[in-house]
Amino acid sequence: MKKILFFAGALMMFPLCTIAQKSPVYELYKQKYPDAHAVRLLEERKIDISLEDNEILITQDIFEEDLYLDKAATYGSKRSINYSSFFDIESVEASSLLYENGKYNELEVKDFVEKDEMDQSFYDDSKSINFIYPSLQPGAKSKLKYRERIKNPRFLNSFYFADFKPIVKSKVTISVDKNISLKFKEFNTEGVNINFTEKEKRGKRIYTWEANDIEEYDLDSGAPNFRNTFPHIIPIITEYKSGNDNVKLLDNVSDLYGWYYSLVKDVNTEEADEELKKIVNILTQNKKTNLEKVKAIYYWVQENIKYIAFEYALGGFIPREANDVFNKKYGDCKDNSSILFKMLDIAGLKGNLTWIGTRSIPYKYDEVPTPAVDNHMILTYLEGDNAYFLDATGRYIPIDMPSSFIQGKEALISINEKDFVIKEVPVIDAKRNSIIDSTVIKIEDKIIKGKGKFRLSGYPKIDFYNALEIEKSEKGLKDVYTKELRKGSNKFLVDEFKEINKYDYDKDFIVEYTYNIDDYVNSLEDETFINLNLNRRISGLKSKKDRKNDREYRYKLNEKCKIILEIPDSMVAAYVPENFSTSNDFFSCSIKYTQEENRIVYEMDIDQNFILLTLDQQKELNKLVKKVEKNFKEVIILKDKK
Numbered sequence: 001m002k003k004i005l006f007f008a009g010a011l012m013m014f015p016l017c018t019i020a021q022k023s024p025v026y027e028l029y030k031q032k033y034p035d036a037h038a039v040r041l042l043e044e045r046k047i048d049i050s051l052e053d054n055e056i057l058i059t060q061d062i063f064e065e066d067l068y069l070d071k072a073a074t075y076g077s078k079r080s081i082n083y084s085s086f087f088d089i090e091s092v093e094a095s096s097l098l099y100e101n102g103k104y105n106e107l108e109v110k111d112f113v114e115k116d117e118m119d120q121s122f123y124d125d126s127k128s129i130n131f132i133y134p135s136l137q138p139g140a141k142s143k144l145k146y147r148e149r150i151k152n153p154r155f156l157n158s159f160y161f162a163d164f165k166p167i168v169k170s171k172v173t174i175s176v177d178k179n180i181s182l183k184f185k186e187f188n189t190e191g192v193n194i195n196f197t198e199k200e201k202r203g204k205r206i207y208t209w210e211a212n213d214i215e216e217y218d219l220d221s222g223a224p225n226f227r228n229t230f231p232h233i234i235p236i237i238t239e240y241k242s243g244n245d246n247v248k249l250l251d252n253v254s255d256l257y258g259w260y261y262s263l264v265k266d267v268n269t270e271e272a273d274e275e276l277k278k279i280v281n282i283l284t285q286n287k288k289t290n291l292e293k294v295k296a297i298y299y300w301v302q303e304n305i306k307y308i309a310f311e312y313a314l315g316g317f318i319p320r321e322a323n324d325v326f327n328k329k330y331g332d333c334k335d336n337s338s339i340l341f342k343m344l345d346i347a348g349l350k351g352n353l354t355w356i357g358t359r360s361i362p363y364k365y366d367e368v369p370t371p372a373v374d375n376h377m378i379l380t381y382l383e384g385d386n387a388y389f390l391d392a393t394g395r396y397i398p399i400d401m402p403s404s405f406i407q408g409k410e411a412l413i414s415i416n417e418k419d420f421v422i423k424e425v426p427v428i429d430a431k432r433n434s435i436i437d438s439t440v441i442k443i444e445d446k447i448i449k450g451k452g453k454f455r456l457s458g459y460p461k462i463d464f465y466n467a468l469e470i471e472k473s474e475k476g477l478k479d480v481y482t483k484e485l486r487k488g489s490n491k492f493l494v495d496e497f498k499e500i501n502k503y504d505y506d507k508d509f510i511v512e513y514t515y516n517i518d519d520y521v522n523s524l525e526d527e528t529f530i531n532l533n534l535n536r537r538i539s540g541l542k543s544k545k546d547r548k549n550d551r552e553y554r555y556k557l558n559e560k561c562k563i564i565l566e567i568p569d570s571m572v573a574a575y576v577p578e579n580f581s582t583s584n585d586f587f588s589c590s591i592k593y594t595q596e597e598n599r600i601v602y603e604m605d606i607d608q609n610f611i612l613l614t615l616d617q618q619k620e621l622n623k624l625v626k627k628v629e630k631n632f633k634e635v636i637i638l639k640d641k642k
Helices: 024-032 069-076 254-262 274-284 290-304 323-330 333-346 458-470 473-482 537-541 615-631
Strands: 038-054 054-067 078-083 087-100 103-108 111-118 128-131 139-150 169-175 181-187 196-202 204-214 232-244 245-248 351-354 376-381 386-390 408-412 420-424 434-444 447-456 492-500 509-517 522-523 527-530 557-566 571-575 581-582 587-596 599-608 636-640
Touching: 024 054, 024 386, 024 599, 038 069, 038 181, 038 232, 054 069, 069 557, 078 087, 078 139, 087 128, 087 557, 169 181, 169 232, 181 204, 254 408, 254 420, 274 323, 274 333, 290 333, 290 386, 323 333, 333 376, 386 408, 386 636, 434 458, 447 458, 458 473, 473 492, 473 599, 537 615, 581 615, 587 615
Parallel strands: 038 169, 434 557
Antiparallel strands: 038 054, 054 139, 078 128, 087 103, 087 139, 111 128, 169 204, 181 232, 196 204, 232 245, 351 376, 351 408, 376 386, 408 420, 434 447, 447 509, 492 509, 522 527, 527 636, 557 599, 571 636, 581 587, 587 599
16 A cells, blocks of 8 residues: 655644534434434445465455534544554545535545554554544544455454444445355344345355444443453354365364464574573572472562563564563563573473463453454463463562453463363452551540551552552652551541561561541530541442443452550540441451450451442442441440549
8 A cells, every 4th residue: 555644734633614504314313312422324344255376365345434423523533544464454545525515525535644553462563544534523424445454364353233333334244265164253242133144156155244223332431341242243264175175274272272382382492591591590599399489480570571562463472582581671471471481491390381361352262262362471380280370561470369350361371282271260369359457546636646557468469569669759658658548538647657578579568657637536515426437448339320331340359447446544435336247249348346445446347259240230239338338427436534
């Protein structure tokens, strides 16, 4: 495709004139979708899969026509088409259509610019063609037509029958040579009226899917990835006939693994760098067990190899040599796995390259045995029945915990050229991800003076470490702790703090601190009122009543809060609230009050035993949280001694 220099026509972003007339099609869809910014009148994809000289050739003709319903049209003027070394864009046509004098007049896009895109992690040699639709305004249309050539048949695209705007007509047609076998996987199509037809014509099988009048999809904050919701199909080329032979492509997981293994089998065949050998020997020399050796190497890679994602072509699937990664001190997920693999090998240990999808990808390997099933690589260390999923792209991840975004996912673990295993990554128990805050407080006038110990483990600890890395100054750290430890009211202030086990991978992180909360205690005549429910973060678990989607959380969590109130010598406890608890299968909260001589001990224990909640479960959780919030109104009453 011919490159054209970008014309900096900023005025093209805005209407050149005000059009009073509105077309009948605008009036129709403005009335039908009054809240929509735009409507997709047609989305059509025609895919041709042919066999020439025993090679599969795939082209896609894509056509989009949009109608703009309000002033947001100007923001839709900018458009880009992404491609990479796996996909070529062979032609592009784009235009705006403005309604004047009872008809639409077409303005062609003349200026296109190509640029690199570098924002993906697994394979990223992405480029884009960028352009601006001229003079878009309410009532205008845009048309886009382009041809895409898919170079590798394993990367046949998914097709979605939904968008974040209404779609009037969505259609995909696949014409495939009779010597090519194709299968289809459907997702989220229940309840969607999709008309499917199949026929043969001129030596080809032709499959067509068509859906009409599709409402816009809207994802709430915290909803799972759109792949979990949008109706879509994934076509898969399983095999094809080459001469008299049938060539397997992606019929099952073994086919996918065979291709993956062919890409990594020749990696790290060269002799390891002498300096790298020396480091491995130093790391492992005093370790008594193999697991201790693996741990030392794993933590070293996390700390010393910076994660940077930059890929080109099959480099998005082939790890770089460990020596190269070691010398540069950076790499992507595959490169980090490569150097881990080599360092374990130097230590006489076996690591297993592992392909895995993050939680943004909902498919299982036997459902979709194509590269669409995963987007990440780690290293697995197998010891007996135990599997340790080592992801060195992060920092501070202990050896017995996976990175949070692969919990519950299937891992495709390489054993050798022919053999592999699929294991499910565990979801870490809430008790392992704990936030424990224990404080002793005194009342001085209307001020609370407190001394506390804050303890973190698991994923909350990792999150906290990452936040602390940003702040280096004493004042900045104090601001972080004032925000994260806040309790009672926004008048909470940390006075002093001491950090223990900071950045340690295996030990709990502890912060000892002192604080004050001004103007928190209320008094009336001879009675003093104090609410010990200082931590009310649980309220953030409630979902809005109009929520439409499931809600995803990064990890399960256990949170404990213990507050010891020292009763002043001049007072006695006149009222202590009753204990409270509420629970179901995935959530529990208990609040306990205990009086011990001149002290009242408050203990709150919360278990969030979930990482995904359906709409019904969210409603159930809302009810429980409201019960807790009602209990938050309980106060302790202290009375002056007579």
